[in-house]
Amino acid sequence: MTFVPSDRALQDHLVRITERAAVAARDLVGSGDKLAVDGAAVRAMRRAFASAPVAARIVVGEGEKDEAPMLYGGEMLGTGGPEIDVAVDPVDGTRLAAEALPGSVAVMAVARRGALFDPANVFYMEKLISLAAGATLSLQRSLTENLSILASDLGRPVSQLRVAVQTRQRNQRYIDEVRAAGAIVVPFADGDVVESLRAARGEGVDLLIGIGGAPEGVLTAVAVAASGGHMQARLSPQTAGERDRADAAGQPYGAILRLDDLVASPGVFVLTAVTDAAGLAAPHVVDGAVVTESIVIDGVAEPRTVVRRHPMVP
Template sequence: MSTRPGPFDRADFPFALRLVTEAAAVAAHRWVGRSRKEDGDGAAVEAMRKALSDININAVVMIGEGEKDNAPLLYRGERIGKGEPEIEIAVDPIEGTTNMANGVDNSMAVMALAPRGAMFDLGPSFYMDKLVLPAAAKGKVDPAWPVKKKLEALAAALNKPVSELRIFVLNRKRHHAMIKEIHDVGARTMLQENGDVAGAFMALQPGSSVDALFGTGGSPEGIITAIFARAMGGEFFGRVDPQGDEEAAKVKDFGLDAGKWMSGAELVKSDDAVFVATGINSGPVCRGVSIEKGIAYTHSVILMAKTGARHDISSRFPIA
């Protein structure tokens, strides 16, 4: 293995990336509280794509917005730029689109990147079943276990009774049976309508009110979460979980096994990976955008999987 510094080791590289999520967040902010999530998402996608073109990279979109959300940009397989380094990206221009449109807390622009060839190709998978565990439970919970056994093992790892556990779950019909199982064992839930990247972040953050994340959300968020879980010292597992016959057929034809749990290391095969987020509305990861007298104020978070370093960047700049 070469010990020569690569492009990911350049001091300026991670900080240039936040220009991409900043652009998406500011573009989306114009649509906060207007109940028009498609317009907000479209603005964020366009701004993120333009910002990616403006920095000197050579990127392939491994997981993007295009096919699922009928967007013309940031689709799987799209190539962006001709510079260095050669990277793969997973993007979510608005994580928490409904929250953005409704004007409530917890939405952000996020992306993750790794060297070319590092990200597992999820193909046509839109949805992924996930298990996110804090550092104290790393290696102590098998994602294939039943809910009761997982909760008991998690409680033992965290040295607390099951009754004090709180599990983040997206409030979806597909999760109703699992939510009942969690409650029947005696644990509590935090049910949210969207925003499982923020939920995963809370599960990984020491001192948080959330102990783990269970359940199915978007595949892009799965790859993104696998990267920042590594940076935060926790553990991520995921398996493709098609929602509907059409997606199931596409996933099967692509050769993906919907029953197989994969570790974060299998999903992203490099420590040279970076997570970047900029808040749109304030949440547990980032403060939201504010605009005063033509000046935009943003808060971005960068997490480096290789070192575990976290960088918080507050920016201000004039906007048209």
């Protein structure tokens, strides 16, 4: 059975999977226990996958970094149907959810079998994402040069560019260079996927740059491709073990990965808010039901928002 990204029935099944994860995490939002938040979402997402009419293979999921026995790379799920590869994060921004802060989401991206890049348990990736100046922005250029190109493309001075950078020590050099160039740093601690999506859609951020999660990078690539944005990446292993895994998988970690290296054919990106995020409201109770808000991006139709009611479980 052929995978068709714009198939609304299939998309609805995918949305139900991220909705289940968000609803399961809801009772633990604000608990202070990010492992419990993640565990509840993982279990709920896997149960939802079990009845989905797809032949799904997890390419990017939980695993060694998360010490998770479910939704691991290579796991096969679904009742049969279109053969798809899946990148999934039951909760991106577990700390945000645990502390009841905005920006936490349940997220998934799917594409035809064999289309998604497998980071081979290399946990970190350098990423450059923008909506504008796609053909000329490159990780092979200096950040200062990229900012100049982007400013010219947007018709604005560099001083008005907003650049999202995750606040980690490994990214301090990007923060320093953005400020030295005169642009505005938009710092974020967690929520890589949401900030990447903002950059890809030009929603308050002109560029995202820095080293973040490789799994989130693959997830984001599907959304960037479907949004018409620009993305480059390269694996950035932080330990000898990660470098060994990249070498064993034949993935040179100095090589530039372009968007079609990360996702080789059109896919579907699905996101459900766990806390308020991406312009969506967190799961909330209305007239005795839990209401979730999700977004679906398939690159064919305009991104659509799905608002759905779920019976409350005693």
